[in-house]
Amino acid sequence: MMQFPMMRQWRAMALVTAAWLVPHGAAASAQTLPGCDxxxxxxxxxxxxxxLVLEDGRIACASAGVDVSHELWSGxxxxxxxxxxxxxxxxxxTLDEAAAATITEWRDVPQKNAITIRHLLSMTSGHPSAVxxxxGxxxxxxxPLTQAPGTAFQYGPTPLQIFxxxxxxxxxAGGQDADPRAYAERRLLQPLGVTVADWRNGPDGQPLMPQGAVMSAKQWARLGEFVRAGGVQNGKPLVDGATLRALFDGSTPNPAYGLTWWLxxxxxxxxxxxxATDITQAGGELPQDMVLAAGAGDQRLYVIPSRKLxxxxxxRLNMANVLSGKASGWSDRQFLGLLLGS
Known part of the structure; x- marks a missing residue:
């Protein structure tokens, strides 16, 4: 399992919040990264x-519009x-429990009864790649499955909807509100001070798990800072630490994808x-502890603990390009190279 460097130090960190708040519609008063512009x-x-770039919790680079909410898509x-x-x-x-322990109708279904929650989150459950x-x-x-669980990476919405x-x-079963969005907000977003402007529902009226959350750059950055801090808030773990680290451990079929995060x-x-992301082609110029949340239209949240970034x-999601299959021209490596001067 991949270990983030300096995890013990992170556990002692508290999230920085008020120090990097940006006035509505304004850019940072000082751009401290040479490649910002x-x-x-x-x-x-x-x-x-x-x-929006935070360095050690403070603004190092910002454009206008960091308070305007946009859909994260697969972010x-x-x-x-x-x-x-x-x-x-x-x-x-638990990550390695059988999904069929809860989806009881799968218990006697060959292959589906072998799917674990880890398989679902790593896109290796065997469900087809139908982006x-x-x-619902x-x-x-x-x-139906098209591959045996654990044998192939097939990116699509189905595994997260099943989750x-x-x-x-x-x-x-635990007597709690069964709405997954309500759980996410109560358990994670509200404690972190993260505001979700909207969250689209699927055809069944349930909140979409693979896409649909809408938030501003400033709010999304709060989640990035939480990851950078090792899942700690106010000196206490807000999530299970071992599971958090497992999110950044690639699978055998795709070492560049952990459990919902790109590497x-x-x-x-x-x-x-x-x-669609060229971070997999990097020749060592990208920090190896970087993790990436990515969505359609090249929505990006990069977290680089070793650089405190x-x-x-x-x-904007250009639907004409999506429908025509035209490449966006976006390069993660070029963007980060400009920003970081590498």
Missing amino acids: AAIAYSQARDGVAV TKSLIGLVAAAAVQDGLL GRPQ YAASLDV GEILKRKLS PRATPAKDAVTA TIVRQA
Whole structure:
């Protein structure tokens, strides 16, 4: 399992909040990263709407628009990974338990009865890679497998929708509000002072787990700072520490994807989604402890503990390019190279 460096030091850290608040609609008064202007220009030339960089919890670079909310798209998945770490701390689930322990209708279904929660969060459950509009929770349970669990990386919405159904049933069995969004807000977002402007529901009226959360760059950065601090708030772990570290441990089918978070690792995975980020092609110039939450339209949350950095980039989703299959021209390596001078 990959270990973040200096984890013990992080556990002693408290999150910085008020020190980096930006007045509504304003950019930072001082840009302390030499590549700040170049990185903002690069982002804006590719439909970017906001860039915010925190260095040791304080603004080092900011564009206008960091208070304006935008959908995270699949950046929502990485939020759900943090919610899973909270659920482990609460004793609701474990990563390696069989999904069929909760989805009892799978108990006698070959292969599906071998799926674990870890498989769902790592996109190795065997469900097809059908990127697009997710089905509802119940309908997702009936999606047939195309690979044996644990053998292939297939990125899509179905595994996270199934996780939503598992969390819903776990909460209900424990006598709690069964709404996964309510749990995420009560258990994680509200304690961190993170405001979600909206969260889209699926066709079943349940909150989407693989996409749909809407927040500003400033709010998303709070989540990044929480990750950078090792899951600690006010000196106390807010989520299970071992599970948090497991989020950043790649799988054998795709070392560049942990449990809902992307990693700068070489990978044998050849799918289009993995190819959409060039951090997997880095030759060592990217910090190896960097982790990435990524969404359609090149929404990005980079966390680089060794550099004390949390970096948010948000953009308009160009649906014409998505529908036509046209590449956005975005390069994580080029953006980070401009910003960090590497």
